[in-house]
Amino acid sequence: MKTIDLEVDGMSCGSCVKHVTQALQPLAGVSGVDVDLQSGHVRVRGDFQQGSDFMVSALTAAGYPARLATSSESTAQPKTSSCHSGTTGGCGCG
Numbered sequence: 538m539k540t541i542d543l544e545v546d547g548m549s550c551g552s553c554v555k556h557v558t559q560a561l562q563p564l565a566g567v568s569g570v571d572v573d574l575q576s577g578h579v580r581v582r583g584d585f586q587q588g589s590d591f592m593v594s595a596l597t598a599a600g601y602p603a604r605l606a607t608s609s610e611s612t613a614q615p616k617t618s619s620c621h622s623g624t625t626g627g628c629g630c631g
C-alpha cells in the first residue's frame with residue numbers, strides 16, 4: 538500500500554471534493570481517496586504500478602489542475618472566494 542499526496546487547484550466546495558474523488562477513485566490501483574478541501578491536498582491510497590502522472594492527468598482532465606505535493610507543507614492556494622467553473626470540468630457551483 539502506498540500513499541501519494543497531491544496538491545489540487547480549484548477545489549472550493551463539497552461538489553468539487555466529490556468530482557475530484559470520482560476522477561481518482563476509478564483509476565487503476567486506487568483504493569482510497571482523502572480530500573482536504575481546506576488545504577487543497579488530496580491523499581490517494583492504493584497499490585500503484587505507476588507514479589502520480591496518471592492521477593495528475595485525470596484531475597486536470599476533470600478540470601482541477603494538480604501536481605505532486607513536494608512536501609508536507611501546504612503550498613496550494615485554496616480558492617475559498619468562489620468555485621471555479623472550468624470549461625473542461627469542475628462543478629461550476631460558484
Ligand SMILES: [Cu+2]
Pocket residue numbers: 548549550551552553554620621628629630631
Ligand atoms: Cu465546487
